[in-house]
Amino acid sequence: MTAGVITLIVFLCILGVAALHDNIVPPSHLQTIDPAQVSQTPPFDKPGLRKTGPKQYEAYLVAHIFAFTPESITVPAGSTVTFYATSPDVVHGFFIAGTAINMMVVPGWVSDDSHTFTKSGTYLLLCNEYCGSGHHFMYGKIVVQ
Ligand SMILES: [Cu+2]
Numbered sequence: 221m222t223a224g225v226i227t228l229i230v231f232l233c234i235l236g237v238a239a240l241h242d243n244i245v246p247p248s249h250l251q252t253i254d255p256a257q258v259s260q261t262p263p264f265d266k267p268g269l270r271k272t273g274p275k276q277y278e279a280y281l282v283a284h285i286f287a288f289t290p291e292s293i294t295v296p297a298g299s300t301v302t303f304y305a306t307s308p309d310v311v312h313g314f315f316i317a318g319t320a321i322n323m324m325v326v327p328g329w330v331s332d333d334s335h336t337f338t339k340s341g342t343y344l345l346l347c348n349e350y351c352g353s354g355h356h357f358m359y360g361k362i363v364v365q
Pocket of ligand 1: 312313347348349350351352355356358
């Protein structure tokens, strides 16, 4: 019992030093945003799709209780989309079925990841972090035409 408690205290001390003193954050979380100002902070004041080049897009999405804004994004097949997501309220997930995109969306941070959609179809966007009583209603879609 004593060894277990000592191990737990040592573990929590290492975790606390790593998180607070060394300022360690999840790898994709490099850009910060004031969660109270998401709806007034560009580009999240006008979330949606931006074309940046031939078959190159940036998609800005806000994950909030209990939806994604915008709910749906449509791109042509072969497009590479870089997703940027943030949350004004609680921690959400950002998982696009059939792709490797699986991000945690943490208030105060902007998460980003890219994917090239080679096959046309409708890809389900899901929140896979429990975010409250309406969590199971939280989904969106990426339509690839
Ligand atoms: Cu959720």
